[in-house]
Structure formats: C-alpha cells, structure tokens
Amino acid sequence: MDAPIGVFDSGIGGLTVLREIMRQLPNENTIYFGDTARVPYGSKSKKTVLKYSRQIVRFLLTKKVKAIVVACNTASALALEEINKEIHIPIIGVVEPGVLMAAEMTETNNIGIIGTSSTIKSGMYNEFLRKVKPEITVVSKACPLFVPLVEEGLWDDRITEDIAARYLCEMKEYDIDALVLGCTHYPLIKRLIGREIGERVKLVNPAYATTQKLKELLEHKNLCNQKNEKPVHDYYVSDGPEKFVTFADGVLPFTVSETKVIDIESY
Amino acid sequence: MDAPIGVFDSGIGGLTVLREIMRQLPNENTIYFGDTARVPYGSKSKKTVLKYSRQIVRFLLTKKVKAIVVACNTASALALEEINKEIHIPIIGVVEPGVLMAAEMTETNNIGIIGTSSTIKSGMYNEFLRKVKPEITVVSKACPLFVPLVEEGLWDDRITEDIAARYLCEMKEYDIDALVLGCTHYPLIKRLIGREIGERVKLVNPAYATTQKLKELLEHKNLCNQKNEKPVHDYYVSDGPEKFVTFADGVLPFTVSETKVIDIESY
Structure with missing residues (x-):
C-alpha cells in the first residue's frame, strides 16, 4: 500500500x-x-x-x-x-515503545529517564514504566539545555559535555543500567551522553x-x-x-x- | 491619567x-x-x-x-x-531607543550588537544605526544560547561565562566602546557580559x-x-x-x- x-x-x-x-x-x-x-x-x-x-x-x-x-x-x-x-x-x-524497551532491557530494575523539563515534570515515563513493571525504580532528570545545544549544532562540544556532566552526575550515584533518551533531540548527542553516563548503562532510543x-x-x-x-x-x-x-x-x-x-x- | x-x-x-x-x-x-x-x-x-x-x-x-x-x-x-x-x-x-542611545554613547564609532540569531540575521540594529549615524561600524554576534541559559536561572554560572567567553572573543578584537544588549533577556546577565567584554565597553540596555x-x-x-x-x-x-x-x-x-x-x- x-x-x-x-x-x-x-x-x-x-x-x-x-x-x-x-x-x-x-x-x-x-x-x-x-x-x-x-x-x-x-x-x-x-x-x-x-x-x-x-x-x-x-x-x-x-x-x-x-x-x-x-x-x-x-x-x-x-x-x-x-x-x-x-x-x-x-x-x-514515542513514549510507550520507549518504556517497553527500557523495561525489557533492565536487569537491575533501576532505570534513568532524561527529557525536557515538561516531560520530566509530567511524570509520563514514570507512570508508564510503573504500569509495565511495578518493581522498577525510576531516576529522572530534566536536561532543558540539551535542546538548544543540539539545535546550535554543538553535538560534540566541550560546553555540551560540561552541561551533560552536570545533569548526569547525580544519576550516576544510582545503580541504573538503562537510560531512556526521553526527548527526540537527544539521539543526536547519544555518544556524548554515553561517554558521560558510562558504558555500563544502555541507552534507550525510543525512536x-x-x-x-x-x-x-x-x-x-x-x-x-x-x-x-x-x-x-x-x-x-x-x-x-x-x-x-x-x-x-x-x-x-x-x-x-x-x-x-x-x-x-x-x- | x-x-x-x-x-x-x-x-x-x-x-x-x-x-x-x-x-x-x-x-x-x-x-x-x-x-x-x-x-x-x-x-x-x-x-x-x-x-x-x-x-x-x-x-x-x-x-x-x-x-x-x-x-x-x-x-x-x-x-x-x-x-x-x-x-x-x-x-x-525597543530597537530605535537602544540604537539612539548607543549612537550617542560611542566615541570610537565602533558599536557591538548581540542578540538572538533572528535579531542579528535580520540586521535590524545595523540598519537603524546606519540611518542615525552613517559613520558607525557595527560588529554583530548572535548569542542563541543566552536565552535558554537565562531562563534556566544560570545568571551567574560558570557555564554561562564559558559560553559568553566564546561568543564575545571575536568581538574583543574590534575597538568597540559600546555593546547593545539586543535581546530583552540579556540585562539579566549584564554583569557577566560586562566582565567578559571588559570595562572599557559601555553596555547599552535598550529597556x-x-x-x-x-x-x-x-x-x-x-x-x-x-x-x-x-x-x-x-x-x-x-x-x-x-x-x-x-x-x-x-x-x-x-x-x-x-x-x-x-x-x-x-x-
């Protein structure tokens, strides 16, 4: 068709x-x-x-x-x-498929979610995740500067790295093994985010x-x-x-x- | 009234x-x-x-x-x-009054303008400035990340400083003595911009x-x-x-x- x-x-x-x-x-x-x-x-x-x-x-x-x-x-x-x-x-x-994939991938049952302020504030990912697998713990963090940085083309820039380090440092204290890229811009800085969060954490691209x-x-x-x-x-x-x-x-x-x-x- | x-x-x-x-x-x-x-x-x-x-x-x-x-x-x-x-x-x-003030303040007749990408691309400040004082040279620079940084509350933050340094380094090579804050967000980081551009340059707040x-x-x-x-x-x-x-x-x-x-x- x-x-x-x-x-x-x-x-x-x-x-x-x-x-x-x-x-x-x-x-x-x-x-x-x-x-x-x-x-x-x-x-x-x-x-x-x-x-x-x-x-x-x-x-x-x-x-x-x-x-x-x-x-x-x-x-x-x-x-x-x-x-x-x-x-x-x-x-x-994009939300439900991303959640299902994350729920399938996690072994520790600790999942990180990053997104825009409104996505994180809405709690939409947490809500879906808890429905799918109630035993999951969700650590979420709003990363509002990622979108303007990506739109400025700073996909592999020291400033973006600096900001990523700041956004993700708290998250690294939790034993997460999957991180959902809860904003459609983020796959474009996937490698940078991956370097920052560490290779033990699988990145989930809802796309x-x-x-x-x-x-x-x-x-x-x-x-x-x-x-x-x-x-x-x-x-x-x-x-x-x-x-x-x-x-x-x-x-x-x-x-x-x-x-x-x-x-x-x-x- | x-x-x-x-x-x-x-x-x-x-x-x-x-x-x-x-x-x-x-x-x-x-x-x-x-x-x-x-x-x-x-x-x-x-x-x-x-x-x-x-x-x-x-x-x-x-x-x-x-x-x-x-x-x-x-x-x-x-x-x-x-x-x-x-x-x-x-x-x-806000454009015309800002321009008139800058034209009045400058002695070197070299004026800097910073603003959002669209403000700078539009050339609106340059156009007005040339009408008012044709002998003026305008150095302009788009600073698209300032708005999201200001809205994130990072008014006096190392990351904002870092980005300001990058945006303003070229401009420092010109002999400007007035810098127009061509975006209504920028007065909130006026001090940081002032530190970066140097005290010889007067900051013009169109507000x-x-x-x-x-x-x-x-x-x-x-x-x-x-x-x-x-x-x-x-x-x-x-x-x-x-x-x-x-x-x-x-x-x-x-x-x-x-x-x-x-x-x-x-x-």
Whole structure:
C-alpha cells in the first residue's frame, strides 16, 4: 500500500524518528510535519497541545496517510490517547515503545529517564514504566539545555559535555543500567551522553522502539509498501523552512529538496 | 491619567522592560502580556509576527491602555511600523531607543550588537544605526544560547561565562566602546557580559532608553499618571502561568500575585 506514513513533531526533533523510519522501513513514503511556528509544546498546557495535535492530524489526513507517528514526547503523552479514539487509522507515539524497551532491557530494575523539563515534570515515563513493571525504580532528570545545544549544532562540544556532566552526575550515584533518551533531540548527542553516563548503562532510543512497533503494526494490518524504488519524502512546516532544511540536512540520510510552509491554524 | 500602559513580549524577556518602567515611572498602572504559548517570535516570519502582534494589540486595547510598549526585539523590528499606522495611541518599541542611545554613547564609532540569531540575521540594529549615524561600524554576534541559559536561572554560572567567553572573543578584537544588549533577556546577565567584554565597553540596555522615551512621550502628550499610591500591575499570558510567575518573581521588584491565561488567538 503506497499511502504515506505521517510523522509529526512540535519542531525538528522528530526528524530523528523519521530517520529511523527511513532506515527500518526503506520502502515507505513519508510526510513529515514540524510545527515550527508553535514550538515548543513542552511548556504548553494539555488543552493547547491537544488542539495543536488535532489540527496536525487533520492536515495529515488530507494527505491520505495510512498511519501516524507522533514523534514528540509531549504530544504522545498529552494528546495520543484522545486522538486515537477520534480517527480510524493507526496512530502511535514515542513514549510507550520507549518504556517497553527500557523495561525489557533492565536487569537491575533501576532505570534513568532524561527529557525536557515538561516531560520530566509530567511524570509520563514514570507512570508508564510503573504500569509495565511495578518493581522498577525510576531516576529522572530534566536536561532543558540539551535542546538548544543540539539545535546550535554543538553535538560534540566541550560546553555540551560540561552541561551533560552536570545533569548526569547525580544519576550516576544510582545503580541504573538503562537510560531512556526521553526527548527526540537527544539521539543526536547519544555518544556524548554515553561517554558521560558510562558504558555500563544502555541507552534507550525510543525512536528505534517506535519504528519497530510501527513495522509490526503495518505488517499485521497488511499496510506495508512492498516495493518502492523511489520512496517519496515530503516535508511541511508551519514557519521558518530555511532553519528546518539546514537542520534536516544534518540529520537525515537524504537531502531535503523542498519544504512547504502551511497555515496549520486553518486545519 | 490612570489608564494603564500596555507592555508585551513574545514571552518573559520583556519583563526586564516592565521592570524599568516600574522603576522610572512608579505612578503608572501597567498591563503585561507574554505570548508564552507562541514564544519564540525570532524564528517566525514577518507575516506571522505581525499577525500575532496585531492580536496582542487588540487585546491590550480592550484593556483601555493609553500607550503600548513593544518589549520584544523581533516584534519591534517586524510589526511596529505597520501597527503604528493602524492604532490611535502611542506605541514604541525597543530597537530605535537602544540604537539612539548607543549612537550617542560611542566615541570610537565602533558599536557591538548581540542578540538572538533572528535579531542579528535580520540586521535590524545595523540598519537603524546606519540611518542615525552613517559613520558607525557595527560588529554583530548572535548569542542563541543566552536565552535558554537565562531562563534556566544560570545568571551567574560558570557555564554561562564559558559560553559568553566564546561568543564575545571575536568581538574583543574590534575597538568597540559600546555593546547593545539586543535581546530583552540579556540585562539579566549584564554583569557577566560586562566582565567578559571588559570595562572599557559601555553596555547599552535598550529597556532603559525605551522607558526614557516612553516618559518623554507621556509628558509631551499629557498622559502621565500624576499621583497613584497603589499602582496596579496586571499580568496575562497565553500559556504556562506557573513558569511565568517563577521567572517574574526573580525579575520584578513586586511579587506577582496572579497571572491570567487568555486565548490570544481569539483576538
């Protein structure tokens, strides 16, 4: 089935999820929407995030997507459940698959979670983790400066290392053996985080687990695109296409040739 | 005249301008609006910033403000001129007064400007400066990490110092004697910036110059509030009132007792 997979995020972080989809599902056409006019979602209320997510889903449905991936932690936690009841195509988020993967990987049952202030404050990962494996202890830490540092391109910089050392020093006192990268920007500084937290701790990238789940879902529902020599990848944003393209070119394996700006508030 | 002065910004940075108004014009009632749901404006297009600014001005007019201060560099540069033609009360921004003050202060005619990426990229300060004093040479530098660092409260931190050193090292090679703090967040790290750039360089805070201009304007139009024992300061945001209050309490001389959330998109 050659209908595209819709992927959306509040901005550009979700491109790490898109990258994983391109890697694991190379036959699929995709449509990415980054809500660059209204980023970040993390500081916004549930009501606002739900409203914005509904608008984006309506836009993606006009593009006849066959499935939607919410490549944004905040929208996954605050809007996914409601929207799932309202539409008739599969929709998955990044939080649950990341949690399941972490729960499977841990042997000490001590898991670390890092994310933006709002993700950590919401307790969304803790809540899911406790449901899945109540014996797990969660150590969480907000790392609010990671997103601006990643967006500034300081992926392997002394300043980012310095800040990572500060954010992660407390966490190192706990016997964690898995650390969930609870923000879509963090896989881009995965190596730096890995060096800081130490090699005994496995890093859990929810983008990987989410794409695995998407793959299973498409196979199960017979929605896979079996053959596609030239997959089409379309990009839409709500503002600032230049910054988007610059960042996307650093993240994705393909060059982004065109990014269309749409008025998302009209959806 | 006891009508309030309206002050708006894309978020919380404009509070440094409000603080200056409270200091220089202690008899005035004020209404602050922070567009925390749609922050930042810097990455948004002129069309979007103009649309958002118009909505905020319409909101402030429902509160019967007697004058408006655009306490946001982006909105000052992109929306002020148009809106000034559309309304019948005085409206001033932060860019022009800052520029005039810098032009007056410099003796070497070499001026430095720091701001967000979009402020620097827009060239707004350079353009104004060249109009005012064509012989001036402008050295500009985007400092995109200062805003998240300030919002994280790292006002006097080694990491902020480290980043300031990196941002300002090039600028130190020029013979500047005035440095414009071209972002409303930067006065909060004024001392740290001053230490880094050296005492020979005067720091220009546009909030100060803007309030001076506002004062002259109110006097000239006979709009001053002559006596007011209990000035009223009201705060409105479009989202996330808790974060706003926490930050405001660190910036303002008064405790913020209540912040109302409004649906700015309905204006």
